[in-house]
Amino acid sequence: MTIDSRFLPRPDAGALLHMTLDGAPITARAGDTLAAAILAASGDASRHSTMGTPRTAYCMMGVCFDCLIEVDGQPNTQACMVAARDGMVLARQNGARGLRKLSSTPAQSNADG
Amino acid sequence: MVDVDLIIIGAGPAGMAAAATSAQGGARVLMLDEQPQAGGQIYRNLGAETPPPAYLGASYAAGKPLLAGLRTAGITGEFNATVWRIDSDAGMPRVLWSRGGTSHAGQAPHVLLAGGAQERPTPFEGWTLPGVMPAGAAQILMKTAQLLPRDAVLAGSGPLLYLIAAQLIDAGAPPQALVETQTPAMMTRAMRHLPRVLLALPELAKGLALIRKITAAGIPRYTSAAGFHASMRTDGRLDFSFTAKGRAHTLCTPILLTHQGVIPSTHISRAAGIAHAWNPAQQAIAPVTDRWGGSDVEGLHIAGDGAGIGGAEAARAAGELAALDILRRLGRIDKNTRDRQAKAPRRALTRAMAIRPFLDAAYAPPPEILAPDGETIVCRCEEITAAEIRQSLEGGATGPRGVKTATRAGMGPCQGRMCDLTLRGILENCGAAPALPRARTPIKPVALGELAALAPHRKTKA
Ligand SMILES: Cc1cc2nc3c(=O)[nH]c(=O)nc-3n(C[C@H](O)[C@H](O)[C@H](O)COP(=O)(O)OP(=O)(O)OC[C@H]3O[C@@H](n4cnc5c(N)ncnc54)[C@H](O)[C@@H]3O)c2cc1C
Numbered sequence: 091m092t093i094d095s096r097f098l099p100r101p102d103a104g105a106l107l108h109m110t111l112d113g114a115p116i117t118a119r120a121g122d123t124l125a126a127a128i129l130a131a132s133g134d135a136s137r138h139s140t141m142g143t144p145r146t147a148y149c150m151m152g153v154c155f156d157c158l159i160e161v162d163g164q165p166n167t168q169a170c171m172v173a174a175r176d177g178m179v180l181a182r183q184n185g186a187r188g189l190r191k192l193s194s195t196p197a198q199s200n201a202d203g
Numbered sequence: 204m205v206d207v208d209l210i211i212i213g214a215g216p217a218g219m220a221a222a223a224t225s226a227q228g229g230a231r232v233l234m235l236d237e238q239p240q241a242g243g244q245i246y247r248n249l250g251a252e253t254p255p256p257a258y259l260g261a262s263y264a265a266g267k268p269l270l271a272g273l274r275t276a277g278i279t280g281e282f283n284a285t286v287w288r289i290d291s292d293a294g295m296p297r298v299l300w301s302r303g304g305t306s307h308a309g310q311a312p313h314v315l316l317a318g319g320a321q322e323r324p325t326p327f328e329g330w331t332l333p334g335v336m337p338a339g340a341a342q343i344l345m346k347t348a349q350l351l352p353r354d355a356v357l358a359g360s361g362p363l364l365y366l367i368a369a370q371l372i373d374a375g376a377p378p379q380a381l382v383e384t385q386t387p388a389m390m391t392r393a394m395r396h397l398p399r400v401l402l403a404l405p406e407l408a409k410g411l412a413l414i415r416k417i418t419a420a421g422i423p424r425y426t427s428a429a430g431f432h433a434s435m436r437t438d439g440r441l442d443f444s445f446t447a448k449g450r451a452h453t454l455c456t457p458i459l460l461t462h463q464g465v466i467p468s469t470h471i472s473r474a475a476g477i478a479h480a481w482n483p484a485q486q487a488i489a490p491v492t493d494r495w496g497g498s499d500v501e502g503l504h505i506a507g508d509g510a511g512i513g514g515a516e517a518a519r520a521a522g523e524l525a526a527l528d529i530l531r532r533l534g535r536i537d538k539n540t541r542d543r544q545a546k547a548p549r550r551a552l553t554r555a556m557a558i559r560p561f562l563d564a565a566y567a568p569p570p571e572i573l574a575p576d577g578e579t580i581v582c583r584c585e586e587i588t589a590a591e592i593r594q595s596l597e598g599g600a601t602g603p604r605g606v607k608t609a610t611r612a613g614m615g616p617c618q619g620r621m622c623d624l625t626l627r628g629i630l631e632n633c634g635a636a637p638a639l640p641r642a643r644t645p646i647k648p649v650a651l652g653e654l655a656a657l658a659p660h661r662k663t664k665a
């Protein structure tokens with residue numbers, strides 16, 4: 091099911107950028123991050139966690155990694171840190187697959203932290 | 204190749220003030236920030252071409268002189284640049300950052316860490332649901348995308364909660380309620396710091412004006428709130444339950460904005476090898492610095508909320524003080540000049556810090572947020588609950604390292620940014636020794652290909 095955006099509709103601000111999210115059209119305003127554009131469009135999950143629970147962008151400042159999304163085929167992109175551009179192809183990530191790949195970079199081998 | 208005397212990481216009030224002061228003193232400065240523009244958290248997007256919405260108020264517009272200071276000759280700014288490592292090469296600090304998918308390295312005799320703060324994680328059952336978000340995150344959306352939360356509930360405590368409520372009222376999108384965890388006991392404990400607050404009367408007056416605005420707008424305030432719980436209806440709205448003064452309440456809202464103050468972002472300073480200590484008054488980890496922001500690692504300095512929470516005015520003053528001492532170390536000014544020029548920022552810092560002990564006590568995070576229990580998720584990345592962490596402690600795990608190995612808590616992509624403090628709270632609560640967690644580089648994930656193709660950048664002659 092689709093869930094309404096949790097934010098008020100924005101006043102018109104001229105030209106829109108056009109992207110797709112899982113094949114469906116989604117628009118953004120110039121200056122929007124991907125996370126802002128997605129939150130403006132829908133109140134639905136933009137990702138499902140390792141255990142399949144729904145998530146949306148959380149901290150909006152690059153800290154929590156809850157906003158991870160696939161952008162033009164590139165998984166694990168932080169949607170709150172990337173500006174929207176015309177023609178971007180976005181896909182929601184579901185489950186552990188993408189995340190585990192990220193976790194295997196040296197960044198995450200901090201077991202002794 | 205550009206030679207620089209100082210690399211500043213973070214273009215918030217601390218970094219901007221330090222850049223202007225050091226460049227005015229003749230230093231060549233490279234400033235890096237992972238945001239697209241200077242401003243930091245408080246003044247985020249203030250420099251945008253289209254004027255910011257008026258509802259963000261005077262405290263937001265007050266950042267304009269700091270932004271103007273960046274036009275001082277000698278400052279080079281690089282934005283969308285995420286620093287992921289600080290080390291040293293041939294005895295000189297080296298900074299590595301990623302920009303547009305390429306990594307760069309730069310060296311300078313001095314590096315100022317001005318990376319600021321993050322909001323304190325506020326775990327309770329349901330805090331991972333869509334529609335639950337930190338209040339400061341919603342404010343970022345107001346500043347950068349003119350997105351206003353619909354019929355929000357603001358829950359938690361702290362001055363920023365009141366500021367955001369007031370901004371929402373002025374924006375014509377008032378929250379439906381404030382649910383405050385502050386208790387009369389916290390206020391009583393705060394009162395003994397009141398004499399010092401006399402130094403900060405304008406600050407106090409501003410806070411009281413915010414509260415008056417909220418009351419005047421007729422927004423219900425629930426106080427002594429506890430037992431937060433959120434669940435989602437099929438239409439996506441949240442049922443937010445809690446008790447206030449012992450009575451049970453449930454509010455239905457599309458968006459629940461939580462806040463329990465901010466904490467220094469210390470992954471960068473910890474990974475750089477700087478000594479840190481636990482600050483019990485602020486319930487946070489903070490780097491150990493001298494009164495100029497100098498650290499125990501040669502050439503590394505820290506200023507602003509990343510060194511301990513003081514707010515924007517304190518960050519600005521601390522940035523200036525750090526810059527003055529760096530100018531002295533560079534041999535551009537002598538000690539007397541440093542001390543003379545330091546008088547005004549030192550006074551400003553003292554004034555700005557005067558209200559902190561009061562605020563820290565009055566808006567202390569409640570125990571159930573610091574050390575949750577039961578099915579509350581602690582580690583959002585790996586979805587580890589408080590009960591699982593407590594079980595691992597009963598099962599013999601000791602310290603953060605043992606818990607991490609036993610449960611995977613803190614080993615996801617956020618590297619513990621969302622659970623380090625909660626893990627510590629639970630360890631303390633269970634009587635275990637809460638050692639300071641380590642942070643490793645890269646502090647933000649970097650693609651392996653990027654590491655391999657590390658582009659040389661602005662290397663100074665060592
Ligand atoms: C979400 C949020 C909202 C806030 N809103 C307000 C407000 O409205 N009013 C108020 O008085 N206070 C606010 N604060 C408190 C804020 O911490 C201080 O007011 C003030 O901004 C601190 O200044 P600073 O210079 O220390 O750090 P900041 O202003 O936080 O600036 C730090 C800068 O460093 C950059 N940075 C951090 N790490 C890296 C890295 N690894 N690589 C590159 N760049 C990096 C960040 O992008 C940021 O621009 C807010 C805090 C948060 C977390």
Ligand code: FES
Nearest residue numbers: 148150154155170
């Ligand atoms: S929303 Fe937290 S990292 Fe993007």
